[in-house]
Amino acid sequence: MTPSRTAFAAILGKDLRTELRTMRSLPAMVLFAITTFIIFRYGLDRTTLSGSLAGGVLWTTILFAAILGINRIFVSEQEEGGFDAFRLAPVDRTVLFTAKAAALFIYLSVLELIVVPIFAIFFLDSASGLLPLIVVLAGANLGICALGTLISSMAVNSRARDLLVPLLLLPLVVPLMIAATSATAPLLEAAGPSYDKFGTWLLVMGLYDGIFCLVGYAVFDFLLED
Amino acid sequence: MSSNRLKALSIATVAILVVGFALVFFWTPMDADQGFKQKIFYLHVPLAIVALLGFMAGGVEGFRHLRSGDKRHDLNSYVFIHLSVVFGVAVLVTGAIWAKASWGYWWVWEEPTLVSFLIVFLLYCTYYPFRYAIEDRDQQARYASVFAITAGAFVPLNFMAVRMAESVIHPRVFATSEGGLPDSMLFTFLICFVGIGLLWLLLVKVEMAGKQASGQVSRLRRALDPEAHGRTVGGRIAPNMETP
Numbered sequence: 406m407t408p409s410r411t412a413f414a415a416i417l418g419k420d421l422r423t424e425l426r427t428m429r430s431l432p433a434m435v436l437f438a439i440t441t442f443i444i445f446r447y448g449l450d451r452t453t454l455s456g457s458l459a460g461g462v463l464w465t466t467i468l469f470a471a472i473l474g475i476n477r478i479f480v481s482e483q484e485e486g487g488f489d490a491f492r493l494a495p496v497d498r499t500v501l502f503t504a505k506a507a508a509l510f511i512y513l514s515v516l517e518l519i520v521v522p523i524f525a526i527f528f529l530d531s532a533s534g535l536l537p538l539i540v541v542l543a544g545a546n547l548g549i550c551a552l553g554t555l556i557s558s559m560a561v562n563s564r565a566r567d568l569l570v571p572l573l574l575l576p577l578v579v580p581l582m583i584a585a586t587s588a589t590a591p592l593l594e595a596a597g598p599s600y601d602k603f604g605t606w607l608l609v610m611g612l613y614d615g616i617f618c619l620v621g622y623a624v625f626d627f628l629l630e631d
Numbered sequence: 632m633s634s635n636r637l638k639a640l641s642i643a644t645v646a647i648l649v650v651g652f653a654l655v656f657f658w659t660p661m662d663a664d665q666g667f668k669q670k671i672f673y674l675h676v677p678l679a680i681v682a683l684l685g686f687m688a689g690g691v692e693g694f695r696h697l698r699s700g701d702k703r704h705d706l707n708s709y710v711f712i713h714l715s716v717v718f719g720v721a722v723l724v725t726g727a728i729w730a731k732a733s734w735g736y737w738w739v740w741e742e743p744t745l746v747s748f749l750i751v752f753l754l755y756c757t758y759y760p761f762r763y764a765i766e767d768r769d770q771q772a773r774y775a776s777v778f779a780i781t782a783g784a785f786v787p788l789n790f791m792a793v794r795m796a797e798s799v800i801h802p803r804v805f806a807t808s809e810g811g812l813p814d815s816m817l818f819t820f821l822i823c824f825v826g827i828g829l830l831w832l833l834l835v836k837v838e839m840a841g842k843q844a845s846g847q848v849s850r851l852r853r854a855l856d857p858e859a860h861g862r863t864v865g866g867r868i869a870p871n872m873e874t875p
Contacts, residue, residue: 552781555777555781559761559774559777559778560761562765562770562774563761563764563765563774564764564765564766565760565764568760568764569757569760569761569764572757572760572761573754573757573761573778576750576751576753576754576757577754577781577782577785579750579789579792579793580785580788580789580791580792580793581792583792583793583795583796584792587796605795609791609792609795612788613788613792616784616788617781617784620780620781620784624697624777624780624781627697627773627776627777628773628774628777630773
């Protein structure tokens with residue numbers, strides 16, 4: 406049996422290489438996010454945002470952009486027979502879950518690396534809240550990745566793939582989004598960042614991430630059986 | 632379940648519900664603060680608790696299905712979730728009626744329990760399109776079980792997160808510092824709770840019996856004419872007790 410670490414590195418490397426060569430997901434996610442900012446600018450009729458409004462716009466945009474990526478993470482496996490090949494390989498099956506979640510985590514991080522500074526340029530008066538925001542972004546990414554990978558692998562084998570991912574994922578991430586926006590809002594206040602209940606919300610996010618990483622890890626085996 | 636036991640269960644359910652609601656209207660004292668409209672709690676709260684327990688039980692059955700591969704657990708999981716969604720509609724309607732009577736609005740966003748319940752309800756509504764979108768029967772059962780487990784773990788988390796985000800204005804009837812309900816109210820509430828629980832159980836059993844009967848019918852049909860009915864069952868969406 407191939408050690409899990411080797412298999413993990415192989416799958417993750419393959420995914421990142423494919424993404425670098427084909428550019429199927431990331432550019433679309435970035436473009437989508439920037440266009441959404443413009444729509445919010447006119448929809449809300451504001452040129453600067455702060456506090457909970459800023460947090461809401463940022464997280465709505467990131468979440469919907471993430472769904473574009475989540476829709477696609479298993480599509481190539483499904484279409485090109487990657488699932489069958491993986492089933493034949495002598496590796497632990499949950500490796501596919503961790504590798505795909507890690508790939509998604511990297512996509513989301515790159516997306517945020519590009520999109521959050523643009524958000525700051527568009528809407529924020531000061532960038533001083535962005536540094537602590539990294540912790541919130543990382544915490545929320547982890548939860549989105551664990552659940553997104555699980556949901557995507559469930560949806561990809563159904564008839565209504567693109568429809569099901571947002572339908573299933575959105576209610577499931579509501580608690581995560583509550584925690585993320587509540588932690589973000591005081592950071593983006595016009596008067597400068599404050600840390601009102603910051604630790605509590607990070608703790609909620611950590612709990613959420615922990616539970617759904619474990620759930621995903623535990624049930625993923627059953628999604629690969631054939 | 633035999634038809635006799637089903638009959639006995641229905642009689643017990645009706646009797647307990649009638650006694651419960653008779654107590655609600657003729658015996659329990661009027662709430663000093665809320666007055667008559669408080670009485671909807673004897674219906675609303677048991678419905679909500681039973682629905683949430685049903686969702687969690689669906690998750691447990693999903694887990695057992697994955698562990699054992701026994702299709703019966705998947706059927707249980709489906710029926711539990713299905714009936715809890717039906718109860719969920721009643722919870723949202725009775726909750727909205729109470730909110731209108733008490734606060735003057737049909738919907739109150741500051742109310743964490745209301746909002747959490749809506750989110751949970753919406754999540755479980757996606758169970759149907761998800762299940763129907765998978766054609767292969769074994770795969771459908773497995774995926775539905777994974778959904779039931781994930782959603783079951785989600786229910787308590789969601790309540791916690793939403794509650795933390797909102798002010799607390801939902802009445803906390805059991806855990807107030809003054810010691811909670813008077814005995815007569817608590818007793819009546821428990822009777823109503825048992826009644827609603829039995830109603831849920833009865834509906835579960837009825838649905839199971841229906842599925843068993845339809846499974847038997849298509850089995851007999853196939854035995855009579857294997858040519859014509861060999862492939863007719865593929866279109867059915869919900870699981871039933873058929874064995875090939």
